[in-house]
Amino acid sequence: MKTRPNYLAGAGAFIWLAIVAVPLYVMLSATFQTRAEFGDNGPLSFPSSFTLQNYVDAISSGFGRYFLNTVIVTLGVVGLVLLLVPPLSYAIVRSQSRAATAIFRLFLLGLAIPAQAVIVPVFYLINTVGLYDNLLGVILPTAAFALPICTIILSGTMRDITPDLYEAMAMDGASPARAFLRLVLPLSKGGLSTIAVFSALQAWNGFLFPLILTQSESTRVVTLGLFNFQTQFGINIPGLLAAVTLSMVPVLLAYLFARRALVQGLMGAGGK
Amino acid sequence: MTTTLANRRRPERAGGPEKGRPARRGGSSSSRPGFVWALPATIFFGLFALVPLVAVAVLSFTSWSGLGDPKFVGLKNWEALFEDPVMLQSLWLSLLFIALGIITQTPLSILLGVWAAGNQKNRAILSAIYFVPLLLSSAAISVLWRALLDPNFGIPGQLSWLFGDGNLLGTQTGAIAVLIFVGMWQFTPFHTLIYQGAARQIPPVLYQAASIDGAGTVRQFFSITLPQLKNSIITSVILMVVGGLTTFETVLILTNGGPGTGTTITAFHMYQEAFRRFDFGTGSAIALVLVVISTAISFAVVRVSGYDKMRSSMEGL
Numbered sequence: 156m157k158t159r160p161n162y163l164a165g166a167g168a169f170i171w172l173a174i175v176a177v178p179l180y181v182m183l184s185a186t187f188q189t190r191a192e193f194g195d196n197g198p199l200s201f202p203s204s205f206t207l208q209n210y211v212d213a214i215s216s217g218f219g220r221y222f223l224n225t226v227i228v229t230l231g232v233v234g235l236v237l238l239l240v241p242p243l244s245y246a247i248v249r250s251q252s253r254a255a256t257a258i259f260r261l262f263l264l265g266l267a268i269p270a271q272a273v274i275v276p277v278f279y280l281i282n283t284v285g286l287y288d289n290l291l292g293v294i295l296p297t298a299a300f301a302l303p304i305c306t307i308i309l310s311g312t313m314r315d316i317t318p319d320l321y322e323a324m325a326m327d328g329a330s331p332a333r334a335f336l337r338l339v340l341p342l343s344k345g346g347l348s349t350i351a352v353f354s355a356l357q358a359w360n361g362f363l364f365p366l367i368l369t370q371s372e373s374t375r376v377v378t379l380g381l382f383n384f385q386t387q388f389g390i391n392i393p394g395l396l397a398a399v400t401l402s403m404v405p406v407l408l409a410y411l412f413a414r415r416a417l418v419q420g421l422m423g424a425g426g427k
Numbered sequence: 428m429t430t431t432l433a434n435r436r437r438p439e440r441a442g443g444p445e446k447g448r449p450a451r452r453g454g455s456s457s458s459r460p461g462f463v464w465a466l467p468a469t470i471f472f473g474l475f476a477l478v479p480l481v482a483v484a485v486l487s488f489t490s491w492s493g494l495g496d497p498k499f500v501g502l503k504n505w506e507a508l509f510e511d512p513v514m515l516q517s518l519w520l521s522l523l524f525i526a527l528g529i530i531t532q533t534p535l536s537i538l539l540g541v542w543a544a545g546n547q548k549n550r551a552i553l554s555a556i557y558f559v560p561l562l563l564s565s566a567a568i569s570v571l572w573r574a575l576l577d578p579n580f581g582i583p584g585q586l587s588w589l590f591g592d593g594n595l596l597g598t599q600t601g602a603i604a605v606l607i608f609v610g611m612w613q614f615t616p617f618h619t620l621i622y623q624g625a626a627r628q629i630p631p632v633l634y635q636a637a638s639i640d641g642a643g644t645v646r647q648f649f650s651i652t653l654p655q656l657k658n659s660i661i662t663s664v665i666l667m668v669v670g671g672l673t674t675f676e677t678v679l680i681l682t683n684g685g686p687g688t689g690t691t692i693t694a695f696h697m698y699q700e701a702f703r704r705f706d707f708g709t710g711s712a713i714a715l716v717l718v719v720i721s722t723a724i725s726f727a728v729v730r731v732s733g734y735d736k737m738r739s740s741m742e743g744l
Binding site for chain 1: 458459460461462463464465467468469471472474475476477478479480482483486491493497535538539542543550553555556557558559560562563564565566567570571572573574575577580581582584585586612615620644669672673675676679680694697698701702707710711714715717718721722725
């Protein structure tokens with residue numbers, strides 16, 4: 156009964172589609188035009204020529220290095236999250252100690268701590284341990300701030316494992332570690348891929364920690380590279396937009412191939 | 428019955444459903460993980476999030492320029508903060524940003540979310556496109572919009588009948604409008620997702636009953652959909668409050684707090700004090716103000732809406 160077409164809502168939905176899509180179209184079309192053509196025709200015109208020069212410019216201006224740095228940070232963050240969150244969620248779901256409950260509350264509370272609030276002490280800490288201007292110094296706090304949401308997501312998945320299965324494992328005399336490796340991990344694959352994709356997105360798009368904790372070009376990540384590129388070459392709009400486009404490509408590819416995991420992660424971030 | 432007895436005798440086999448059942452004290456059996464399993468992550472999180480939260484309070488009573496050790500200065504930073512006109516203005520601006528963000532994004536994302544909750548194929552495809560801005564970094568979005576709104580080469584230059592001289596970021600009103608619009612472009616998909624998920628949870632029987640009673644689509648929306656979405660609206664508004672207070676990248680890249688201090692909201696002011704003027708004591712004090720305000724507003728929203736008393740949105744079903 157909800158299949159009756161609603162024309163007014165449909166029209167509104169198409170207006171919003173235009174608002175979302177037109178800027179992205181302008182961005183793409185600008186990147187394939189020469190600077191002169193873009194300047195003459197204006198952003199909303201259809202491109203009359205085609206060039207890849209802007210992408211060449213963007214890559215040759217150091218974006219390759221920034222990409223590599225972002226990939227390192229992303230892999231580091233995902234690795235840490237996958238190392239730390241599964242045992243934590245396992246304890247939260249299966250342990251009967253009060254400490255585990257208290258720890259879960261702590262992470263729920265942690266969900267509300269904005270990175271801005273603690274950036275000065277984190278800066279102090281990273282400086283003190285000598286990780287300033289080091290990618291590891293970016294990886295550690297970025298991973299820490301991904302933990303609360305990932306824990307909530309993965310605990311949700313692990314709660315769905317039925318108690319009978321644990322009981323069967325226990326009957327066979329399996330230790331908690333064995334149950335974790337043989338039962339919990341294999342049955343939480345969906346949750347594990349969700350937290351991997353979600354923390355990767357956080358790391359890929361991260362800005363505040365790299366901004367505060369790195370300085371030199373050799374440790375610059377893509378998001379900072381964009382910011383820097385804009386302040387230096389703000390007038391070369393096609394080149395700038397080519398860099399922006401490049402920064403989006405991996406995420407959009409991930410969206411094509413891991414859409415479910417991404418949407419679930421973001422739902423977990425908002426729905427709980 | 429036999430199972431229960433067996434469980435009692437051999438607690439290591441106790442694996443009954445624990446959902447909704449209070450944990451038995453001291454009943455942690457050998458087949459269950461101890462809380463030790465939770466320790467690595469907890470220590471790690473504590474080090475980078477919880478300890479700094481305490482440290483930021485301590486640092487707000489110190490003077491530190493990034494070199495050497497912080498020196499205790501008592502209430503000096505706080506006194507200076509209360510007399511800082513930019514700080515007071517930044518608080519008003521932050522509240523304005525939050526209010527405008529809620530006003531622009533909430534109705535839009537409710538409508539889009541409820542619309543997208545339908546099962547039609549075209550809605551699924553459009554929702555997938557709506558979702559795209561949410562995947563992009565704030566940095567990329569801000570750089571993109573700054574380029575699109577460039578007074579010389581951007582859209583305003585081409586549509587001068589609509590935008591006048593085209594220098595949207597040159598006036599305070601224009602700059603605020605741009606930031607609110609870009610915030611809407613970026614975050615509406617997120618809130619739409621919340622409402623889409625919630626709208627799908629609404630039992631269809633409610634709509635069937637309403638249409639038997641002769642209620643039209645609009646009436647159904649206001650009498651069923653909106654009340655059923657109450658909890659999601661609260662969640663979404665709280666997230667907007669916290670998100671609005673901590674908006675930073677868009678301000679830094681799009682307006683740099685300007686023109687003048689026209690868009691210097693509190694989070695950006697904190698960054699300037701700490702990392703541009705290297706006054707980390709004052710920066711910490713502002714950070715603490717941010718934490719207190721966002722917590723207070725979130726609690727207030729929960730209280731005023733009665734969210735804490737009402738456990739289920741399905742009451743009366």
